[in-house]
Amino acid sequence: RKIAVFASGNGSNFQALLDAQDQSNYEIVLLVCDNKEAKVMERATFANIPIFCFAAKDYNSKEDYEKVIVKQLHRFEVEFIALAGYMRIIGKTMLDIYEGKIINIHPSLLPAFQGKDAIEQALAKGVCITGVTIHFIDEGIDTGPIIAQEVVKISLGETKETLRRKINNIETVLYPKVIHTICAIGEKERVIEWQSN
Numbered sequence: 001r002k003i004a005v006f007a008s009g010n011g012s013n014f015q016a017l018l019d020a021q022d023q024s025n026y027e028i029v030l031l032v033c034d035n036k037e038a039k040v041m042e043r044a045t046f047a048n049i050p051i052f053c054f055a056a057k058d059y060n061s062k063e064d065y066e067k068v069i070v071k072q073l074h075r076f077e078v079e080f081i082a083l084a085g086y087m088r089i090i091g092k093t094m095l096d097i098y099e100g101k102i103i104n105i106h107p108s109l110l111p112a113f114q115g116k117d118a119i120e121q122a123l124a125k126g127v128c129i130t131g132v133t134i135h136f137i138d139e140g141i142d143t144g145p146i147i148a149q150e151v152v153k154i155s156l157g158e159t160k161e162t163l164r165r166k167i168n169n170i171e172t173v174l175y176p177k178v179i180h181t182i183c184a185i186g187e188k189e190r191v192i193e194w195q196s197n
């Protein structure tokens with residue numbers, strides 16, 4: 001299955017998906033990035049993955065740039081989209097066309113700590129556990145149907161950096177596995193059925 005990864009920053013999840021693809025049923029055919037300075041751009045260039053990089057400020061609206069993104073997705077015959085640290089909310093244009101085909105990874109146990117800074121939020125609340133959630137995207141922020149979750153314990157004296165590392169270690173193993181499973185199952189409803197068993 002052909003997938004596109006959307007990212008805005010470091011790209012460790014992009015890298016993990018890329019590194020696992022030889023043993024998987026998916027192929028990353030496109031990176032979509034909204035920040036030309038992002039480290040993920042270097043990673044994709046190095047791996048010879050086609051890149052569509054855009055600056056939101058060059059467009060009048062989300063609809064305008066998403067229409068251009070959709071053109072690229074069609075051109076590369078993308079079937080599934082994996083968001084991996086993409087710092088923009090997916091709009092109606094893309095949601096309508098890729099309904100049930102857009103997946104996100106979030107560094108908390110949703111529905112706890114939605115939005116930005118989920119790791120900081122968990123530390124600030126003083127919870128003992130947090131984790132990683134992989135879910136389908138809907139029109140809300142970090143609200144779509146949950147596909148997989150994994151728990152991360154917060155130790156005494158945990159800092160933002162140590163917790164970020166623990167979460168990242170889980171994410172980079174879990175995301176490729178789950179994307180593989182989704183690509184194998186295909187239909188969103190069947191994926192949700194699978195996860196509840």
Ligand code: GRF
Binds near residue numbers: 009011013014084105
């Ligand atoms: C990850 O923690 C992911 O859960 C969140 O953004 C971060 C991206 O990290 N959505 P990276 O760019 O893949 O290293």
